[in-house]
Amino acid sequence: MITSALWIALGYLLGSVPFGLVITRALGLGDLRKIGSGNIGATNVLRTGNKPAAAATLILDAGKGAIAVGIVHVMSGPQIAHWAGLAAFVGHCFPVWLRFHGGKGVATFLGTVLALAWPVGLAACATWLAVVGVVRISSLGALAAAAATPIWMWVLDYPNLVPVGLIMTGVIFWRHRQNIERLRAGTEPTLRRKL
Secondary structure: HHHHHHHHHHHHHOOOOOOOHHHHOOOOOHHHOOOOOOOHHHHHHHHOHHHHHHHHHHHHHHHHHHHHHHHEEEEHHHHHHHHHHHHHHHHHOOOOHOOOOOOOOOHHHHHHHHHOOOOHHHHHHHHHHHHHHHHHHHHHHHHHHHHHHHHHHOOOOOOHHHHHHHHHHHHHHHOOOOHHHHHHHHHOOOOOOOO
């Protein structure tokens, strides 16, 4: 029990590293929390105009969940790895270092799901791409991918992951509540044609 708690705590601490904030500060791009949406994720890093910084943030944020799952899977088995991955995702969304004001969690969510069950992760990514390809709204793609993930877990025969998937989906929707309001109002910004 103590070992499991330690692995879950490690997952949270790994997830709570605000790579977007660290990268933008290191490159002298300013405080990311005062730019654009104020979010610490890759989309907001892109608003600084630095594409390599945004790409690095995307990879590192996705990697946090995947690494947490991978390490704990090897050291303590798949069951604890599920919860360590969830903890990394929660750490990204609610990092203790930033008074629990973190990112929206999409990259970390996808990285975690890919590490937990790559067929489900690919299905989630495909869902995001399909929705964004049609409606050109990134947040709607993220919401659709999150909503579909527990279903994909069940359909692709990973029923043991469904509880973790449902929790992550709930958090994604909570973190996107302002986007949902804009979607309802028809004011959510669309992506440019270069995707």
